[in-house]
Amino acid sequence: MSFHIQRLDTFGGHRDSVFTLISSAQPDHFFSAGADGQVADWDMARPDLGSLVAQIPASVYALARDPGSGLLWVGQNYEGLQFIDPEARTVAGSLKLTTTAIFDIQLYRQTAFVALADGVVVVLDVPTRAVRKYVKASDKSARCVAINPVEREVAVGYSDHRIRLFDMNTLELKQTLEGATNSVFALTYSPDFRHMLAGGRDAHLRSWDVEANYRPDADIVAHMYTINHMAYSPDGQWLATVSMDKTVKIWDADSLRLRKVVDRARYGGHSTSVNKVLWLSNTQFATASDDRTVAVWAIDGF
Template sequence: MASPFQVQKIATLTGHRDCVYTVEGAAQAHQFFSSGADGMVALWDLTQPDTAQLVAKVSSSVYALKYLTSQNWLLIGHNQNSLEVLDLEQKAIHKTIPLPAAASIFDIQVNVELSLAYVGLSNGSLVVIDLEKLEVTASLLLSEKSVRSIAVHPEGKELALGLSDHRILILDAQTLAVKQTLESHTNSVFTVVYSPNGEYLISGSRDAHLKVWQVRQNYQEHASIIAHLFTINHITFHPNGRLFATCSMDKSIKIWDAETFKLLKVIDKARHAGHGTSVNKLFWSGHWNQLVSCSDDRSISVWALTLKEL
């Protein structure tokens, strides 16, 4: 079946001096942040993609950023045993929150309902931060290997953790009790995400498989798809929830139907002048449906996906 989309690369953003590991939405739909191995945190504007504003510089690699809308803060997860809280209005670090372990921060997610941030660490810990007090309220050692990825259910009652020991843990968001363990992947689980309607949890792994779990059927496995050639680094949903995108160490980005889980489009170097090395993270903007990708090749690409005319 022919793809319903046309894909056009509309910008290549350069300026980072090393691998770009993460991209994150900002206050406006046309803005996003990026960071990576050079420790620079940049703010980009999709309406003027040629220039970026440097908003912070930290002393080590950044794998995770999280924007907090109500406070206009950016949480910066770097490798110096602390979480930086950047006040974007003041353009200054508002607080440095020490973390209880010497470990890299692999993911940061927020539960708006509970005003909590969940931080996944390379030593297998989940750290919980009260966003009003800006203090660590809990630290749980859940694995001998990394907590790679965190997803908060849209209703805020549960969270899913993807671990390097191949497991996915489902936790109660308030008590942090482990409600369920999903064991189907055969390698490190690099990415987990809930569908916007809360029906599905989708996971991607170093085993190159996508797994689809039915949340309301006790997380029963709904589908297992050999989705890429190598590690699936990240999964993100389109703002309308009907599509999702995956990116991989195999240098490609793939677009999927969120109801049928059918592959709709492959974006790669050969066909679309895609990335030359691992694609690490994606951000799907509400600004003209533009999809942003970042890579070990030090660049950020902006893609326009448009429906073909019938």
């Protein structure tokens, strides 16, 4: 089965690196944020007309959207969390959570997990924004969080090269996974939650069999440099990885066989590090880069 990838649009307007992307409640919209502190709302139909939702006075590495309230949770570098109403474009609140960088925010039902540069994962109650617990398992940065509702586990990747698994209810440490030789920047579970995948500074794509007590089942030299992020397509057919080596790679989700390398020479890809990937549908995805742009891509020709 062959397919083609084409670049549909380029979304420009950020004045510095774009670090993060999240989906919107509005169809065909998504949000971006980065080093310029701008949180932007983009309409797929009008790539030239991005709108500013908020101007944060620091770099933004992490965004999340609470489907219940509709608020955006914005991780302000060295300032904690700010809560933005994207419709009214107003600040609905803030939380002075930390004086260190926030690298990831993951919401699951009524609980938020916030990964900090000092190694702490802050667990918050979403409706009240009250802190439930500070989880400190490393002195190195907590870089990424993935949630497995089937096993009731929370996986956290750290800059000490390890992945730690916590019980979602008690937040007790259940298991520590070795294998990475440098910082773990990206974690995700497969759509059926039978596998957990990780990537990071050592450029390897690794997979663990969750049902076999996280037995390692794949270790692929996937990129030339750091894997910054990865995500499955909504239908679970594809896995996209993005890297500091300026490429986006599309893998068959089941076999982890490489299917396409999206680079600058062949596809007009990004000119610098690709930091984030967001699937917009089964056949379209967006990528954010240090080159200050967001690109939207289409897969066709099945």
